[in-house]
Amino acid sequence: MNKRKDELKQIVNEAIANQEVPHVKLNKIGPDDVDVDKLTKPSKETRQEYWGKGLTYFAIGLIIVLVVSIIGFIGAHGLSTFFVDHVNVFHFLTSTDWDPGDGKNHVGAAAMIVTSFAVTLLAALVATPFAIAVALFMTEYTSKKGANFLQSVMELLVGIPSVVYGFLGLTIIVPAIRTIFGGTGFGILAATLVLFVMVLPTITSLTVDALKAIPKHFRQASAALGATHWQTIYKVVLPVATPRILTAVIFGMARAFGEALAVQMVIGNAVLMPQNLISPSATLTSQLTSQMGNTVMGTLPNNALWSLALLLLIMSLVFNFLVRLVGKKGQK
Numbered sequence: 001m002n003k004r005k006d007e008l009k010q011i012v013n014e015a016i017a018n019q020e021v022p023h024v025k026l027n028k029i030g031p032d033d034v035d036v037d038k039l040t041k042p043s044k045e046t047r048q049e050y051w052g053k054g055l056t057y058f059a060i061g062l063i064i065v066l067v068v069s070i071i072g073f074i075g076a077h078g079l080s081t082f083f084v085d086h087v088n089v090f091h092f093l094t095s096t097d098w099d100p101g102d103g104k105n106h107v108g109a110a111a112m113i114v115t116s117f118a119v120t121l122l123a124a125l126v127a128t129p130f131a132i133a134v135a136l137f138m139t140e141y142t143s144k145k146g147a148n149f150l151q152s153v154m155e156l157l158v159g160i161p162s163v164v165y166g167f168l169g170l171t172i173i174v175p176a177i178r179t180i181f182g183g184t185g186f187g188i189l190a191a192t193l194v195l196f197v198m199v200l201p202t203i204t205s206l207t208v209d210a211l212k213a214i215p216k217h218f219r220q221a222s223a224a225l226g227a228t229h230w231q232t233i234y235k236v237v238l239p240v241a242t243p244r245i246l247t248a249v250i251f252g253m254a255r256a257f258g259e260a261l262a263v264q265m266v267i268g269n270a271v272l273m274p275q276n277l278i279s280p281s282a283t284l285t286s287q288l289t290s291q292m293g294n295t296v297m298g299t300l301p302n303n304a305l306w307s308l309a310l311l312l313l314i315m316s317l318v319f320n321f322l323v324r325l326v327g328k329k330g331q332k
Contacts, residue, residue, distance in 0.1 A: 071313065078310025081107065081303040092307065098271040098287075100301040107304045109284070109311070111273045116257060116283040118188055118274065119267070123195035123256045124203075128249050130196075131203035132238075139211040140233060151208075154201040162198070166265035169194040174266055181278050186268030189277040194262050199252035206251060210244030211237060246326045254319040258312060260285035284308045 081087045087104045095108025138147040173193050178185030214237055222232040238245075268280025269290055282290075288308055295302035 074306065074309050074313050077303060077306035078313075079307075081300070081307040085300045085303055087300075087304075087307075096271075096273045100304040104300065107300070107307075109304075109308060111271055112282050112284045112287055112308065113311070115188065115267070115274055115281045116285070119191045119195060119263065119283060120253050120257045122188065122192040123199055124249055124253045126192060126196045127200045127203055127252060131200055131207055131248070131252075132245065134200075134204050135207035135211055136233060138208055140229070140237070151205075154204055157197065157201040158205075162259065162262045163265075165194050165198055166262035169262065169266040177278060183278045184268065184280060185278070186266060186280045187276075187278040188267070188274055188281060190266040191263045191283070192277075194266055195256045195259060198259060198262065199256050202255050203248045203252040206248030207241075207245050210241040210248065213244065214240050243326055247323050250319055250322050250326065254316060257315055257319070258285060260289045264289050284312055288312075 081092070082089055085104050085107075087107045091105070092107055092109055093113070094110050096111045097106050097108045098111065099106040134150065138150050142150070169190055173190050174185035176185075177183075177187075177190055181189075218236055218240060219232055222236045227235065263283055264286035267282060267286055269282050269286055270280040271282045271287065272280065274281040288305055291301075292305055295305060
């Protein structure tokens with residue numbers, strides 16, 4: 001180590017002694033004034049960079065550990081239904097008989113799976129046209145002030161708690177459905193209308209970003225060819241933005257599929273295969289939130305609920321995979 005420092009000092013001394021162009025800072029420095037130890041030690045900026053990298057890697061590692069722990073915890077408890085309680089996987093996915101307290105032959109989640117997908121798809125189908133229309137108005141027709149106002153409204157809708165949406169659905173939508181269509185008013189239709197309002201801001205905001213990302217020269221080229229404003233939107237803007245709009249819809253569906261409290265308040269929480277849109281039913285999330293506190297850890301009813309949670313986790317991963325798949329196709 002000392003030999004390397006001596007070699008470094010010799011090189012620096014020769015460089016100072018042989019400089020042809022006098023330097024302002026080196027003008028008064030002689031060969032013996034060089035502090036080699038200071039040159040070889042890390043500077044303050046270097047130490048700050050090491051600390052920054054260390055904190056960044058620590059945060060990344062912590063996130064990875066948390067994600068793996070969550071997946072492992074839910075997976076271990078959810079798979080106990082099949083490996084410990086010996087429930088048949090096919091029976092679990094296809095049977096509509098849900099009463100885990102009566103034994104392993106009564107653990108069927110088909111009704112909740114069908115209801116969850118029905119509510120999610122219907123909410124997305126209803127919300128998507130409205131979201132695209134609002135996004136087009138914000139980006140193509142209204143002024144900047146109008147767009148900012150609508151953006152504020154969307155942000156306000158996002159900030160409203162789920163329990164408020166559920167309470168509004170319980171006090172307004174359910175009685176309205178009961179009056180118009182009869183029955184109890186609880187069911188898929190009520191849950192769809194509530195989720196429609198909840199996912200609308202998500203789909204709208206992402207669609208606005210998709211429309212804004214389209215280069216201006218696309219619109220200019222279309223106008224130069226004689227196309228009207230609407231023809232430009234219909235023939236150029238929407239086709240180019242379609243992959244990102246599909247990504248927005250998938251995000252909205254993921255939001256709807258995982259919603260629990262608001263859906264629980266308006267869907268009826270009856271684990272029955274839905275006969276129509278106004279018959280009481282239950283989703284995976286509504287059953288989880290309503291029954292998890294009524295079971296004992298390690299029992300079949302508790303493990304069955306963890307299996308529902310595992311299904312939700314798998315669906316979340318599927319939605320993320322679809323988003324990446326659509327995004328890659330959009331880039332091509």
